[in-house]
Amino acid sequence: MxxxxxxxxxxxxxxxxxxxxxxxxxxxxxxxxxxxxxxxxxxxxxxxxxxxxxxxxxxxxxxxxxxxxxxxxxxxxxxxxxxxxxxxxxxxxxxxxxxxxxxxxxxxxxxxxxxxxxxxxxxxxxxxxxxxxxxxxxxxxxxxxxxxxxxxxxxxxxxxxxxxxxxxxxxxxxxxxxxxxxxxxxxxxxxxxxxxxxxxxxxxxxxxxxxxxxxxxxDAVVLLSNRLLSKLPRRDFDFHKGRAGRVGIVAGSRGMLGAAVLSARGALHGGAGLVTVYVREEMYALLAPMMPVEVMVKPVPNYEVCLEDRLDVLVIGPGLGRMFAEEVRAILKKVAVPVVLDADGINAMAESDARLDFLGEVKARVLLTPHPGEMARLVTGAEEWKCLSRAELAREFAERFPNVQLLLKGSRTVIAAKGRALAFNTTGNPGMASGGMGDVLSGLCGALIAQGLDGYDAACLGAWLSGRSAELAITHGEVSQESLTAGDVAANLGRAFASLKALDF
Ligand SMILES: NC(=O)C1=CN([C@@H]2O[C@H](COP(=O)(O)OP(=O)(O)OC[C@H]3O[C@@H](n4cnc5c(N)ncnc54)[C@H](OP(=O)(O)O)[C@@H]3O)[C@@H](O)[C@H]2O)[C@@H](O)CC1
Ligand SMILES: Nc1ncnc2c1ncn2[C@@H]1O[C@H](COP(=O)(O)OP(=O)(O)O)[C@@H](O)[C@H]1O
Ligand SMILES: [K+]
The missing domain is CATH 3.40.50.10260 (YjeF N-terminal domain)
Known part of the structure; x- marks a missing residue:
């Protein structure tokens, strides 16, 4: 309250x-x-x-x-x-x-x-x-x-x-x-x-x-462990990888291959049952050896091929580059499972002539995870949104796009969805101001959706966990705000889940 x-x-x-x-x-x-x-x-x-x-x-x-x-x-x-x-x-x-x-x-x-x-x-x-x-x-x-x-x-x-x-x-x-x-x-x-x-x-x-x-x-809440823990599914003893969910990731391109690795690590350490990263054939030999061995790496001639696979969620965008925008839009028009749309996935939409109208036409549920720069690109031209605070912008955006859940990143990340309370994240620190943090978050949110959460709950839990992981890497690890990397955040997600279960602040 x-x-x-x-x-x-x-x-x-x-x-x-x-x-x-x-x-x-x-x-x-x-x-x-x-x-x-x-x-x-x-x-x-x-x-x-x-x-x-x-x-x-x-x-x-x-x-x-x-x-x-x-x-x-x-x-x-x-x-x-x-x-x-x-x-x-x-x-x-x-x-x-x-x-x-x-x-x-x-x-x-x-x-x-x-x-x-x-x-x-x-x-x-x-x-x-x-x-x-x-x-x-x-x-x-x-x-x-x-x-x-x-x-x-x-x-x-x-x-x-x-x-x-x-x-x-x-x-x-x-x-x-x-x-x-x-x-x-x-x-x-x-x-x-x-x-x-x-x-x-x-x-x-x-x-x-x-x-x-x-x-x-x-109509507004701050994200606290006691409210978030009940959103995390409790695993039955006979739980298996199929129930933990299948995450597909369309990410990484020449010069930004690490983004696909970080997103996959976010998904793996976020509890996904199976993680498949789709990679262009010409990049396969480079990317496959960089991936954690638990991840399946699938070479594809065209990213649309991912639609043929059985997936519970599709994460699109980290480090994807701008040259596959057409394919991203084609996937968005056809995809039936929930999507986490991040980074160049968002840019692909921002670059389309239809822009926001395009988003309105996507049938699948989309968790959109822009940082403030990506958000600005997306709403360019929407004059009525220019003078709004971050919270107001998130609320207005969610109101206009009922199929979209919005996670607007920043030092105080906000999460909005139509009919749900506006949520303010509490965790994280300025050590997170380095490349790749959002990539980990996208995979983590994907894993949580694959485990059965809706996009809003996954965004709330994902934001809290990734910020808490960054805190724990500093209080319990060997890093400082200056030295913290996105890899540290992925590596400390286990501590963050434990902290959630301990109902830490
Ligand atoms: N009540 C409870 O049981 C609970 C209270 N709780 C806690 O108490 C806090 C509220 O405590 P509070 O009401 O004593 O006021 P507080 O903020 O400590 O200071 C007021 C003093 O500051 C002064 N002052 C004011 N403006 C000023 C100015 N511009 N420039 C200079 N001075 C100024 C003013 O002095 P005056 O000018 O009146 O001489 C006044 O004496 C609350 O935030 C929470 O932390 C919790 O534990 C929960 C239970
Ligand atoms: N000062 C900060 N305090 C808390 N969280 C932060 C801070 N700076 C960045 N973050 C978080 O780090 C992440 C950065 O995401 P993003 O900018 O997309 O990174 P990248 O694109 O490099 O992967 C977001 O989740 C954001 O909320
Ligand atoms: K004070």
Whole structure:
């Protein structure tokens, strides 16, 4: 459920009227935040608490109390004097005990060695409608952003990045740039605005039992493991490869053969029963040795031949090049099974004279997976869509093409289909900004469709899993955001499935 800050405050007020205690909510929030920290930062280090005077600071203090017991070194930067704390955070300030360091400025941490994680507990929904940050809060925000930029510390914002308008998502002049935002109970609408993305970063929701339902936008959801897991088919003991599904892949061309390999790896590690990659005869000798041995590589004189095979889904486009556009369009006119249309598959349509009308005439269900550049090519000329946000564009597009499910890629991937809630992915990191990530995703989505999911569910699950895989490659593997490759994402999909089943954040 997505809420405005005012709706969130009303939810809290009605919980208090039912007898729920603010201190219990804060304890539950803090326990959840500590779990999130342990998931994303399995190695302990220095935890720098940046505290305002309200309950947002209280959440941070509860989490810090727990993390201190688990071995984190606590450092505190106060935006106000200690005496200014409201009652609840004041109590948790006392409970934190001694044994921590107070700094007057975060500049003091510029040369701190080891892992440093900053927690922004400056201000949450209490800042709504109060204008730009002032005084001590503004000073600390500037210090956080400077430390993040120069010292490469990780910044976690609690509930909202301080300085962000939680309703519109517009960042104020002083606004925390977080790598991770841990929002409490419900997602505040502003967190999903296009303007907010570089301040929010990875979005995590810590649920609170007593604030679970209520008013808000039910036509939009964020993708969370607890909702996604039920979409993943549970395998019977006598499951076999035929039931796991047959994925056909039309991908790769001279200069871009690796795209076919990455897509096939996405399909294999996504659980497909049988994966067949179709390759032009003249490329066969080059591509076949590059493929994982589990993949069937079929030389064809023309890609339309794939229509003769028994398949459950056809993935078309990764690294296909522009010279087979006619064949792609011919396949789309005849294909009966669901299609995942990516990259040059999308370009093949964008280049046709009919463009969007062509898409409307395709009989099969099509999961379209454009990145923003491919999307722009596809809707060129559709003037009415020029000024829309990513979410609005996805919604309008899905409304116009009922046979299409849209996965619009980006740091905040959105998924839309007619009659379904607009879904915002939460996982992934800037390490994914390198070639081939989308190729893995296309094969992964294909595998999920082959296992019986519809295109919308496959897109939701595929986006979450590929982003989570990128995260796990960094937290549990030997790579950094800089060194992460699409191959790492394919290789870590098993960890991502395990993480989904563990109901990780
Ligand atoms: N209620 C609960 O039980 C639960 C609450 N929860 C948590 O509490 C958070 C809300 O806490 P909150 O209401 O205490 O407000 P919070 O955001 O900490 O700060 C408000 C303070 O900031 C100040 N201030 C405001 N604007 C300013 C400006 N522009 N520039 C400078 N200062 C400004 C203002 O000071 P004033 O100006 O009034 O003196 C005020 O004292 C919520 O986001 C969530 O994290 C969860 O644990 C769930 C249970
Ligand atoms: N900063 C980021 N945060 C999260 N996910 C990202 C980020 N950058 C890229 N991605 C994801 O990586 C993938 C890139 O896909 P795409 O651009 O099609 O790659 P390619 O065409 O090279 O295979 C998409 O799933 C996208 O959502
Ligand atoms: K905050």
């Amino acid at each position: 997505m809420v405005t800050c005012e709706q969130m405050q009303r939810l809290e007020e009605s919980a208090f009227l039912r007898g729920v205690l603010a201190k219990d909510l804060m304890e539950e929030a803090g326990v959840g935040i500590a779990k999130v920290v342990q998931q994303f930062f399995p190695q302990t280090g220095a935890l720098v608490l940046c505290l305002g005077k309200g309950n947002n600071a209280g959440d941070a203090l509860v989490a810090a109390r727990i993390l201190k017991e688990r071995g984190w070194q606590i450092v505190v930067r106060l935006a106000y004097a200690e005496k200014d704390f409201k009652a609840l955070p004041a109590a948790h300030w006392k409970a934190l005990g001694g044994e921590f360091k107070i700094v007057n400025s975060l500049v003091e941490l510029s040369d701190e060695r080891g892992s440093v994680v900053v927690m922004d507990g400056l201000i949450g929904i209490g800042g709504v409608g109060r204008g730009a940050l002032r005084g001590g809060l503004a000073d600390v925000v500037l210090e956080i952003n400077a430390l993040r930029e120069r010292r490469h510390v990780e910044v976690m914002a609690l509930d909202l990045p301080s300085g962000l308008d939680g309703n519109t998502g517009v960042p104020g002049a002083c606004c925390v740039r977080a790598d991770l935002t841990i929002t409490i109970a419900c997602v505040k609408v502003g967190l999903l605005a296009d303007a907010a993305v570089n301040h929010v970063g990875r979005l995590v929701v810590v649920p609170l039992r007593e604030l679970a339902d209520g008013a808000g936008d039910a």
